[in-house]
Amino acid sequence: MKINVLPSEIYNKISAGEVVERPASVVKELVENSIDGGATKITVEVFDGGIKKIVVTDNGCGIEPEDIESAFLPHATSKIKDAKDLETISSLGFRGEALASIASVSRVELISKTENNEFGMNLKIEGGKYGNKKEIGFDNGTKIIVSDLFFNTPARLKFLKKPKSEEGEITNLMAKFILANPQISFRYIVDDKIIYNTFGNGLAEAMYIIYGKEVYDNLLEVKYDSNDVSVYGFIARPTLCKANRTYQTIFVNGRVVSNYMISSAVQDAVENYIMKGKFPLFALNINLPFESVDVNVHPSKQEVKFENPNRIYGIVNTAIFKAVSEANYVQDKTAEIQKENSVREPVFDTKSLLETIMNGQKEKNCFKSEYSPLVDILNEKIKENNEKSKVEISQIKLEEVIVPANDTKVESLNREIVENKNKILFEDYHIIGVLFNTYILCEKGDSLLIIDQHAGHERQLYDKFTKQIKGNNLACQDLLFPYVFNTNLKETEFLENNLELFREYGIDISEFGENSFKISAVPVLLSEINLKDFFENILSDINEVQKKFVDFFKEKIAKQACRSAIKAGDKLSDSEINFLLDSFKENGNVLLCPHGRPIVLQFSKTEIEKWFKRIV
Ligand code: ADP
Ligand code: MG
Numbered sequence: 006m007k008i009n010v011l012p013s014e015i016y017n018k019i020s021a022g023e024v025v026e027r028p029a030s031v032v033k034e035l036v037e038n039s040i041d042g043g044a045t046k047i048t049v050e051v052f053d054g055g056i057k058k059i060v061v062t063d064n065g066c067g068i069e070p071e072d073i074e075s076a077f078l079p080h081a082t083s084k085i086k087d088a089k090d091l092e093t094i095s096s097l098g099f100r101g102e103a104l105a106s107i108a109s110v111s112r113v114e115l116i117s118k119t120e121n122n123e124f125g126m127n128l129k130i131e132g133g134k135y136g137n138k139k140e141i142g143f144d145n146g147t148k149i150i151v152s153d154l155f156f157n158t159p160a161r162l163k164f165l166k167k168p169k170s171e172e173g174e175i176t177n178l179m180a181k182f183i184l185a186n187p188q189i190s191f192r193y194i195v196d197d198k199i200i201y202n203t204f205g206n207g208l209a210e211a212m213y214i215i216y217g218k219e220v221y222d223n224l225l226e227v228k229y230d231s232n233d234v235s236v237y238g239f240i241a242r243p244t245l246c247k248a249n250r251t252y253q254t255i256f257v258n259g260r261v262v263s264n265y266m267i268s269s270a271v272q273d274a275v276e277n278y279i280m281k282g283k284f285p286l287f288a289l290n291i292n293l294p295f296e297s298v299d300v301n302v303h304p305s306k307q308e309v310k311f312e313n314p315n316r317i318y319g320i321v322n323t324a325i326f327k328a329v330s331e332a333n334y335v336q337d338k339t340a341e342i343q344k345e346n347s348v349r350e351p352v353f354d355t356k357s358l359l360e361t362i363m364n365g366q367k368e369k370n371c372f373k374s375e376y377s378p379l380v381d382i383l384n385e386k387i388k389e390n391n392e393k394s395k396v397e398i399s400q401i402k403l404e405e406v407i408v409p410a411n412d413t414k415v416e417s418l419n420r421e422i423v424e425n426k427n428k429i430l431f432e433d434y435h436i437i438g439v440l441f442n443t444y445i446l447c448e449k450g451d452s453l454l455i456i457d458q459h460a461g462h463e464r465q466l467y468d469k470f471t472k473q474i475k476g477n478n479l480a481c482q483d484l485l486f487p488y489v490f491n492t493n494l495k496e497t498e499f500l501e502n503n504l505e506l507f508r509e510y511g512i513d514i515s516e517f518g519e520n521s522f523k524i525s526a527v528p529v530l531l532s533e534i535n536l537k538d539f540f541e542n543i544l545s546d547i548n549e550v551q552k553k554f555v556d557f558f559k560e561k562i563a564k565q566a567c568r569s570a571i572k573a574g575d576k577l578s579d580s581e582i583n584f585l586l587d588s589f590k591e592n593g594n595v596l597l598c599p600h601g602r603p604i605v606l607q608f609s610k611t612e613i614e615k616w617f618k619r620i621v
Contacts, residue, residue, distance in 0.1 A: 008068075008075050008082065025103075027165060027166075027174065028051065028056055028059060028174070029174040029175045031055065031059050031154065032049060032059055032061070033178055034103035035049075035059070035061040035107075036061060036179075036182055038104075039063035039147065040065075040182075040186060041065075042065030043066050044064050044189065045064060045189055046063065046190045047061065047062070047063045047190070048060075048061070048062045049191070050194040050195075054168030054169060054170070054171030054172040055171055055175055056155075056165060056171060057153070058150065058151070058152045058153075059150070059152075061149050062148040063147050063148075064144065065146055067117045067119035067122075067125075068119070069122075070138075073117065073126050073128050076104050077105050077130060077135075078101075108132075108133055109132065109133040110154065110155050110161070111132075111152060111155070112129070112130070112131045112151070113130045113149065113150065113151055113152075114127070114128070114130075114149070114150040114152075115127070115128050115129075115147070115149050116141060116143050116149075117146070117147040118144065118145055118146065125142065126140060127140070132156070132157045172195060176195070179193045179201060181261045183215060184256075185260070185261050187203075187206070188205050189203075190204050208239060209224060212288060216286065219245070220245060220286060223241050223244070223245050224240070225328045225329060225331075226328060227239060227289060227325060227328040228324075229327060231320045231323075234291065234293045234320050235291070235292045235293075236291050236324040237289070237290045238289035238290050239288055240289075240325060240328055241285065242332060243275050243279040243285055243329060243597070244597070244602075245286060246285055247285070247286055248284070250268060252284070253271070253285070253287055253288075254288040254289070255267050255268070255289055256289065256291065257290075257291050257292075257293070257309050258292055260309075262309045263307050263308065264309055266314050266317070267318075267321055269318075270319075270321035271287060271289070271322075273322055274321075274326040274329065275326075275329050277595050278329055278601060280600045281560060281563065281599075281600065287325075289321070291317070297312040297313065298310070298312065299312075334427075334596035334597050334604075335430060335454075335603075427594065428589075428590050428591070428592075428593040430449070430454075430596075430605070431586050434447040434448065434449040434586065435448045436582060436583075436586075439458075441573075442573070442574045443458055443574060444457060445585075449607075451610045451611075452608060452610060453613065454605055455607075456585075457598075457605075458573065458582075459573045460602055460604045461585060461604045462570040462585060463567050463598045464594050464595065464597070464604060465585070465588050465594060466566035467598075467599045468594050470530070471559075471562060474510060474511075477509065479511035479530070480528065480530075481513070481526045481527065482526060482529055482532060483525060484525055487523050488537075489522070489524075490521070492521065492522060492544070496547065499544070499547055500514070500522055501516070507554075510558055511527065511531075512527055513525045530565055542557075563600070566599060567599070
């Protein structure tokens with residue numbers, strides 16, 4: 006690779022930024038250089054939180070001996086030649102300022118060898134001043150040793166945090182690198198102790214190393230393509246949710262970014278599966294053509310701008326929904342045996358579902374209306390295939406049935422598939438009894454089902470209330486004294502434009518003179534709330550009103566469902582139990598309560614026989 010010194014007009018196109026703020030920024034720049042250099046093995050060693058020493062060694066392309074000095078010139082880079090390259094940039098670094106900045110505030114030693122040279126070259130630079138270049142024996146690749154960071158800028162040195170917290174920043178950064186580059190083998194060593202060691206065996210391995218076995222055992226694969234955009238990664242089962250967003254990693258074209266839109270696309274997709282106020286753990290790689298995303302928004306290169314954010318939202322949302330909804334929420338206690346396969350292989354068996362559906366269709370004609378959109382598409386597919394050759398329905402894969410042209414269509418199909426699967430679970434069971442007046446025990450085929458009566462009923466009520474809202478069937482009550490409140494101009498304008506939203510949710514609101522509104526009826530669900538607080542809170546941020554409003558309702562509905570549901574300890578009659586289980590069969594509800602707890606556990610006969618050592 007030839008190093009070019011950028012003409013100033015190009016350089017000015019790239020907004021300049023402080024590259025070296027702290028040890029973690031040095032590590033970031035050096036590792037990015039190694040990745041750009043095509044390394045498959047990268048070792049990062051830090052001492053005293055990187056303040057004393059940082060060593061990055063790679064097996065990448067190396068630097069030609071005659072280029073060694075110019076690598077340290079400001080705006081020297083081999084990665085772009087002219088302004089046109091900026092638009093299709095795929096490498097991580099391209100400003101050509103990192104090595105120059107690092108060398109100006111530390112003592113740097115560089116050893117590098119390319120495959121064209123028998124020997125490596127060694128160069129030392131102290132506070133920007135070059136020492137003598139000398140030949141040295143070395144493997145192909147580059148080693149950069151950065152010592153005594155900020156030795157010549159005491160003000161900056163003072164600004165650093167304690168070594169432990171600088172180390173923490175580097176460790177977080179390394180975790181992101183490992184997740185973003187699962188095909189690269191990383192070794193991360195802190196004060197001679199190995200912290201991370203990966204072998205480049207893929208994202209699942211990387212997540213195992215960073216998050217541990219429990220997360221690994223609960224990973225669901227996310228894999229989705231829509232024309233030129235692809236989404237790949239893993240999300241942990243929502244039952245393993247976290248209290249904040251720090252366990253979320255987003256890569257766009259392999260680059261770690263933070264992007265609120267993508268986080269919310271994921272959050273919105275799992276909302277039915279996750280406890281309110283909790284966040285899913287995931288690592289997602291979004292790949293799209295370089296020209297439809299702008300990575301140069303900020304010098305630290307963490308923010309991205311999408312040409313078409315709505316489309317990306319839709320694709321990510323569908324990708325996650327597909328992964329999460331296809332997973333099995335019956336906590337299958339036999340899973341331990343299959344764990345090895347469970348990460349890579351989709352838990353959900355499309356073939357057997359389709360078979361079940363098609364058999365059902367043969368048996369009863371009413372089937373069509375029940376599973377209509379899916380079956381319609383299947384029928385079309387079968388017809389097509391029958392004409393070509395006699396292809397068995399079971400050989401048709403879901404991916405072939407679904408044409409991901411329209412994301413919302415795919416989404417509704419997927420919802421339907423989960424529902425049907427959950428329906429099948431509640432067919433042909435036999436009630437054995439109730440344990441502790443709380444857990445319904447059923448024999449189903451070769452397995453034992455344990456159903457939490459409270460969680461189960463809670464989910465059913467929640468789904469019922471939600472449906473009522475959607476169907477405009479909400480029970481409302483007139484207020485004895487209508488509530489009247491005043492609004493400012495902005496609020497008036499918002500309310501005027503959104504009267505329908507409120508009415509949809511059963512709030513009878515109308516204008517009442519100038520800058521004043523009247524509420525005459527509210528849904529029974531809200532009968533106990535303080536309308537003054539409610540509207541003050543909702544209108545406190547005009548941009549968020551819609552979201553706040555809907556969230557508030559969901560929260561209310563969840564509370565109401567919890568309060569009205571049969572309790573643990575309530576004694577149920579046989580007919581009540583049948584009613585509960587039959588409702589699951591009918592509605593195919595998600596088998597998690599609105600707070601994300603499981604509703605059904607399933608133990609296979611094999612598993613139970615193992616308990617008693619009948620088999621090993
Ligand atoms: P940039 O990465 O923005 O091009 P840097 O200052 O980080 O600028 O690096 C300058 C040049 O030095 C790079 O363009 C590259 O040619 C070379 N270089 C730096 N580190 C490595 C490495 N580990 N392997 C190969 N080449 C490297
Ligand atoms: Mg660089």
